Amino acid sequence: MKTIKQLFVGALWLTVCLLCSGQLLAQVVSQQPAFMERAQTQLENGVSVTVAVPSAAETKEYFGLSLYQKNVQPVWLDVTNEREIPVQFLPVGLDSWYYTPIESAMLGAGRKADASRVKRFEAEGMKIYIGPGERRSGFIFSRLDQGTKSFNVDFFARGNEHFGFTFFVPVPGLRMDHQDVDWDNLYSDEEIRDLDQAALIETLQQLPCCTTDKGAKGTGDPLNLVVIGTPDDVYYSFLRAGWDETEVISRGSLWRMGKAFVARSENRYSPVSGLYVFGRPQDVALQKARDNIDERNHLRLWMSPYRYQGKPVWIGQISRDIGVRLTRKTITTHKIDPDVDETREYLVENLAYSQSLWKLGYVSGVGAASRAEPRGNLTGDPYYTDGLRVVLWVTGEPVSFSDIQGLDWGAEPTR
Amino acid sequence: MSLVLGACASAPYEPGSMNSVSFRERAQTQSALDITVSAAVPGPEETEALFNLPLYDRGIQPVWLEVRNESADLIRYAPVGTDPEYFSGQEVAYVHRSGLSKEGMEALNQHFYDVTMPRRIPSGETRSGFVFTHAHPGTKGFNVDLFADTRESDLSFTFFIDVPGFEPDHSEAFYEALYPPDQMQDLNRDELREALANKLDAESSLNEGIPVNGVVIGEGREVLKALIRAGWYERRRTESELAADISTFDGRVADVVFVKNESTGGGRNELRFWKSPFLESGVPVWMLQTVHRIDVSGGVLDPDLDNAATFFQQDIWYGQGLARSAWLQTEASSSLDSPVRMANGAEYFTSGAVLVTWLSGELVSMLEVDLLAWDPSPSANL
Numbered sequence: 194m195k196t197i198k199q200l201f202v203g204a205l206w207l208t209v210c211l212l213c214s215g216q217l218l219a220q221v222v223s224q225q226p227a228f229m230e231r232a233q234t235q236l237e238n239g240v241s242v243t244v245a246v247p248s249a250a251e252t253k254e255y256f257g258l259s260l261y262q263k264n265v266q267p268v269w270l271d272v273t274n275e276r277e278i279p280v281q282f283l284p285v286g287l288d289s290w291y292y293t294p295i296e297s298a299m300l301g302a303g304r305k306a307d308a309s310r311v312k313r314f315e316a317e318g319m320k321i322y323i324g325p326g327e328r329r330s331g332f333i334f335s336r337l338d339q340g341t342k343s344f345n346v347d348f349f350a351r352g353n354e355h356f357g358f359t360f361f362v363p364v365p366g367l368r369m370d371h372q373d374v375d376w377d378n379l380y381s382d383e384e385i386r387d388l389d390q391a392a393l394i395e396t397l398q399q400l401p402c403c404t405t406d407k408g409a410k411g412t413g414d415p416l417n418l419v420v421i422g423t424p425d426d427v428y429y430s431f432l433r434a435g436w437d438e439t440e441v442i443s444r445g446s447l448w449r450m451g452k453a454f455v456a457r458s459e460n461r462y463s464p465v466s467g468l469y470v471f472g473r474p475q476d477v478a479l480q481k482a483r484d485n486i487d488e489r490n491h492l493r494l495w496m497s498p499y500r501y502q503g504k505p506v507w508i509g510q511i512s513r514d515i516g517v518r519l520t521r522k523t524i525t526t527h528k529i530d531p532d533v534d535e536t537r538e539y540l541v542e543n544l545a546y547s548q549s550l551w552k553l554g555y556v557s558g559v560g561a562a563s564r565a566e567p568r569g570n571l572t573g574d575p576y577y578t579d580g581l582r583v584v585l586w587v588t589g590e591p592v593s594f595s596d597i598q599g600l601d602w603g604a605e606p607t608r
Numbered sequence: 609m610s611l612v613l614g615a616c617a618s619a620p621y622e623p624g625s626m627n628s629v630s631f632r633e634r635a636q637t638q639s640a641l642d643i644t645v646s647a648a649v650p651g652p653e654e655t656e657a658l659f660n661l662p663l664y665d666r667g668i669q670p671v672w673l674e675v676r677n678e679s680a681d682l683i684r685y686a687p688v689g690t691d692p693e694y695f696s697g698q699e700v701a702y703v704h705r706s707g708l709s710k711e712g713m714e715a716l717n718q719h720f721y722d723v724t725m726p727r728r729i730p731s732g733e734t735r736s737g738f739v740f741t742h743a744h745p746g747t748k749g750f751n752v753d754l755f756a757d758t759r760e761s762d763l764s765f766t767f768f769i770d771v772p773g774f775e776p777d778h779s780e781a782f783y784e785a786l787y788p789p790d791q792m793q794d795l796n797r798d799e800l801r802e803a804l805a806n807k808l809d810a811e812s813s814l815n816e817g818i819p820v821n822g823v824v825i826g827e828g829r830e831v832l833k834a835l836i837r838a839g840w841y842e843r844r845r846t847e848s849e850l851a852a853d854i855s856t857f858d859g860r861v862a863d864v865v866f867v868k869n870e871s872t873g874g875g876r877n878e879l880r881f882w883k884s885p886f887l888e889s890g891v892p893v894w895m896l897q898t899v900h901r902i903d904v905s906g907g908v909l910d911p912d913l914d915n916a917a918t919f920f921q922q923d924i925w926y927g928q929g930l931a932r933s934a935w936l937q938t939e940a941s942s943s944l945d946s947p948v949r950m951a952n953g954a955e956y957f958t959s960g961a962v963l964v965t966w967l968s969g970e971l972v973s974m975l976e977v978d979l980l981a982w983d984p985s986p987s988a989n990l
Contacts, residue, residue, distance in 0.1 A: 279988070281985070283922050283925070283926075284922065285919070285922035285923060285925075285926050286922075286926070289923075289926070290869065292875075293900060293902075293910055293912060293915045293919075294912075294915075295902070295910050295911060295912055295915075296875055296900070296902045296910055299902050299904050299908060300902070300903070300904060303904065311944075312944055312945070315912065315944050320987040321918060321985070321987045322984075322985045322987035322988040324988060349974070349977075349979075351979055351981075353975045353976065353977070354975075355974050355975050513696060513699065515696070515698065515699040515702045515703070516702055516703070528702065530696050530698045530699055530702075531698055531717075532696060532697070532698045532721065535696050535697075535698070535724075536696070538727055539687075539688065539696075542686045542687070542688035542689070543688060543692075545686075546686075546688055546689070546692070546928075548928070548973065548974060564718075564721065591973055591974045591975055592973070593928075593971065593972075593973030593975070593976065594755075594762065594928075594971045594973075595762065595971075596973075599757045601757075605682075605728075606727075606728065607728060608726045608727065608728060
């Protein structure tokens with residue numbers, strides 16, 4: 194049965210390719226799609242994962258449909274399970290709202306997607322079960338990323354083992370927004386400082402209150418986040434909690450954001466402007482889209498030269514956009530929720546419910562600002578705060594609620 | 609545009625008083641471990657009277673909470689557990705600012721700051737306020753998750769509150785009357801597996817609609833907690849939907865329907881539940897039909913039922929509601945090549961694998977999920 198199915202699928206695939214492209218069978222078989230030349234491979238826990246992401250043009254050529262125009266971006270996966278037990282791939286970890294193959298065919302071709310096209314998509318869909326010694330490949334149809342495609346590939350194996358990979362795949366034709374920071378050489382060995390708990394708390398209390406502009410002038414958004422974890426931990430855990438990388442602001446991105454503003458549609462990748470700490474713009478910029486562009490959360494992180502228990506310590510800020518308003522400096526900017534502590538606490542819960550949070554505590558350092566006498570950020574938005582920074586240990590391993598540890602570091606919000 | 613109008617406007621802001629509206633008379637109260645939670649949900653008109661603003665028109669539904677903490681711990685309320693994408697108080701104020709004077713806007717901001725439910729409830733104290741959630745039609749089902757530093761007194765309360773203007777599909781009495789006690793079969797796990805296989809095979813020839821492709825085991829309240837946490841909500845059906853619903857189990861259309869993702873443009877997932885005559889060691893067993901509808905031409909059935917079941921399994925897994933899972937192979941199988949065409953012209957295909965899930969209202973870590981080796985998953989056969 195299995196063999197017949199496989200034969201059928203294989204034969205169908207070739208037939209469809211012939212019908213779609215009109216090329217000779219020999220040519221189809223011998224040519225590896227160009228996007229696979231950009232494939233990346235990672236190996237962990239006896240499972241090897243290769244991924245590649247076709248561009249808009251490559252997708253159209255391969256599938257015969259302009260899927261990008263429908264917000265559908267195929268991700269090709271090739272998984273080899275060298276273990277003696279089966280593993281299950283979890284597409285929800287790659288994109289919680291992924292499209293099914295048939296849905297992708299119908300979105301691309303309209304309701305009249307013919308049977309052969311639907312079959313082609315179904316046959317090309319990635320299968321989630323990979324038996325011992327098996328190799329499986331296929332596509333997951335994800336929501337379109339307007340830049341480097343950053344995603345997790347999660348697996349689960351019997352014996353309660355969960356493991357995942359994080360990939361950053363540049364896609365031709367889209368802006369390269371993922372900053373390939375050379376984390377190991379960001380600071381010299383002399384600059385790196387390992388701190389014990391007391392020194393960490395004192396250092397965190399004394400870091401600058403706020404971001405600045407490029408000339409290290411002005412006081413911008415409050416630096417109300419501290420994250421502890423490796424770059425892999427940070428990316429994996431925030432992606433799992435539904436955060437996306439963002440574009441750095443450019444003329445093109447402003448145009449797209451303007452269109453999204455007019456259409457009130459969701460633009461997951463609206464750009465953020467650069468803010469400065471340690472004399473440089475953010476190392477990591479992430480955002481979480483909500484119902485429309487007015488409702489977005491975004492955060493920025495900078496890796497500090499400090500290490501705690503061997504893990505890098507990051508400083509950052511988070512704000513909740515509650516609307517777009519016009520400004521003289523940047524044409525449009527987001528109106529931020531003035532209750533920045535509320536947004537900070539949202540992040541704590543967002544990470545905890547995504548099983549990404551291991552420990553948390555609070556330190557001072559931002560400086561309190563009352564509702565009656567709020568401070569302003571660089572674009573003049575007022576905000577008020579209890580002046581605390583939340584310290585979040587993030588991890589790539591899932592952490593259950595009951596294992597989250599709250600630490601008493603002498604400060605605790607009251608609201 | 610509204611900024612320009614706002615600059616010219618001069619209206620003050622005057623909210624209604626909490627006591628002018630009687631919605632709290634419908635408040636429900638639950639308590640455990642020295643913590644008491646009351647919750648009430650004002651309807652659209654009551655909300656407008658309370659805030660002097662039409663919050664429902666913008667899809668915002670306020671939920672009023674009061675938490676009395678008689679435990680020894682400081683406890684933390686997590687609004688994300690009530691609605692993963694709740695609105696902040698200042699956000700609700702900001703979107704309703706137009707037409708107000710500068711003083712009016714300040715009064716608006718202050719009011720929403722004051723009435724927002726705070727997160728922290730110190731030992732021996734009581735806090736109350738509103739959390740601003742997404743409005744969905746139907747009975748309002750939500751969780752109130754409370755966390756303590758000692759972690760031993762973490763609590764999750766689930767509320768189902770009727771909102772004026774909405775009626776749930778069925779009452780508890782309906783479920784109790786479905787099967788007389790002598791028809792209920794209380795089985796152990798092996799017996800259940802066999803009984804389910806027989807029942808599903810027998811039902812497949814009687815059901816003219818989309819088949820049952822799942823089974824859920826759990827107390828109703830636990831199942832609902834898990835669903836709400838994963839972002840599913842109950843959707844009441846119209847008369848025409850009920851008339852058109854040809855999917856049946858034990859001769860009746862589904863008892864309750866849940867949906868997800870309806871507003872995101874990425875299609876919609878639906879869950880149909882039927883109470884079954886089975887219990888597993890005293891715990892209710894529910895029949896489930898999970899389907900995915902594609903967002904073209906007003907909604908087209910995605911014919912791949914295995915895919916819908918697989919999505920549900922992962923969705924509830926990532927939502928920390930899945931305790932145990934298995935696949936059960938039934939006889940009725942079809943394929944992409946030879947799908948089943950129903951009377952309404954829609955087609956589906958399934959490998960015949962039925963997803964069996966044990967759901968938990970308490971949070972279950974992804975690592976604690978117990979995968980039973982019953983039959984192969986549908987993907988394993990391809």
